[in-house]
Amino acid sequence: MTLSKTLPASVMRRGLFKLAVSVGVLCGAGLSWAGVTLPGPVVDSAWLAANLDKVQVFEVRANVKSFTGAPEFETDAKSGKKTLVEVGGHIPGSRLMDTKPLRVDRKIGELTVKYMIPEGPAFEKVMQAMGVDADKPIVLVPLGLDMTDLDDALRAHWQLKVYGEDNMAVLDGGMANWLLEGRAHSSEAATARQGSWKVKADRSAQYMADSQAVADAVAAKSGSVVDGRDLRSFHGLAKRDYVHAAGHIPGAKVLPPELLNRPVAGGAVKLQSTATYRALVAALGIDADKPAIAYCNSGHLASGPWFVMSELLGMRNARLYDGSMHQWTLEKRPVEGAIPLQ
Template identity: 30%
Template sequence: MHQTLISAADLTAHIDDPAWVVVDCRHDLMNLAAGRGAYASGHLPGAVFADIETVLSGAKNGADGVFLGRHPLPDKDALAEALRDFGIDDTTQVVAYDAHGGMFAARLWWLLRWLGHEAVAVLDGGMAAWEAAGQPLTTEVRTRPRGSFSVRAPFVPTVTVREVLDNLESGKRIVIDARAADRYRGENETIDPVGGHIPGAKNRFFKDNLGPDGRFKDAAQLREELGALIDDPAAAIMQCGSGVTACHNLLALEVAGLPGAALYPGSWSEWVGDPARPVAKGAN
């Protein structure tokens, strides 16, 4: 069972295994049709496509009309239905990939763990690693038998905006922001019209988890780097712009052998939805 990362070589050995499902998670936050278009142009053999906006995220507003962020968590039952359509069973080994260093694939990795599924991994290095290994792409879309995926107890914790707000007073937990430094400091109004970060939050850009080759740094290096920020993973909260790239830091923590951190799903986009919530700017 692969539970964090998988190499292109290991995936190659199982690419036609009916007990494995490969999921293409490519996306572009500035062009929402780009992921599906890229999939149609060429994808890993047998891969299905999971759209970040419509499958791996839920409604942006709650039943009470309150804004929940740009990519709230999907309804668990709706996500489970989509996974069954992908041919995923409770025993299926799932492999997620993208072409963006794992920033979107990690979202599916985390979501499956949220639904109680352990056998899920991210293709280390993504499409670039697959092609560098001399492996083919295809435009063929295979039909898979419908799966029998069931929702079970989650392996991963979450926190609400209320808990993050309460933590400003208690200071019991550390908040780690996965956005780029300019967004964290409040200097990129194109992406974050209300710039800055949650007071007290520390910055760990998700790309810092990767080496020059686009693959994740090894466990020892990640443990050293992340351990310098986080004393106790169980007291850590991961957030980003909308709860997507924060999953990359959560995956890095798992690779490092530092499990237990929580995701704040609404992240910055939900936080600034209420102007009464405080905002900090600049380096922390």
């Protein structure tokens, strides 16, 4: 006797639907697709080297010329040790993800806010033009010489996450560490290729905060507002030209870039361990059990604290304020903590 003869068609359809959903949930939880399981939101170079044929690799670069350049090393005359001073080239078979099209001007009320995430349809077109395919794991590769480089990849990760992508990871240490380990690299030019990636969902409400959400969090003291800038900017001793007031958002905690990475011998930087991050946020007064909103000058450096809190520490209510201090001060909202320059 077959199952189809013993159960009504409607029950069969519901059962098959539940099975499909269960499989999808399990695959998402394990980060497993098409025969390869991503270890998590971060992969190391050994894992990537062993799985290059199973993933799509994208070099996230603000300096696109470096994709076809040659790496530059300095050698210490006494010790003979090499230090990487400029990243050049890319992992063989990887593609270029230029950071410039990833951020756009957006109209918010009467104001034009710079450096924002594109709206879904526009972002989808950008990803397709860069050759990103659907349903294949994505590994994002930063330059890896400093935290700003890492944040280029972490920002791309956040944007993909906002639009429903979970099938991805970031290469720890980036291209810099790859080169320092003596792994193969290429200087071939990128070739144009249309990808098939599509927006899977709009999760802006889950991962993105606007000015009002930040103002509400400040007023209610309902969680942490986390400043991802350097200490000089946090204390108002320096500011970018597109930020219109010095200091920081009232009540903000600071998680500066220099604390988010550790140097690797030879010139690269890597992320800290999860245990280190957990102790670090506790020491800085950030409650991992409460909501958190990361911000910086324009939403770039904030990608580091957001990634640590959301992806590594599992803080489910961690969001990124995309407009950051640029939008906050355009709107003439209050700032505090600016140390006077005399």
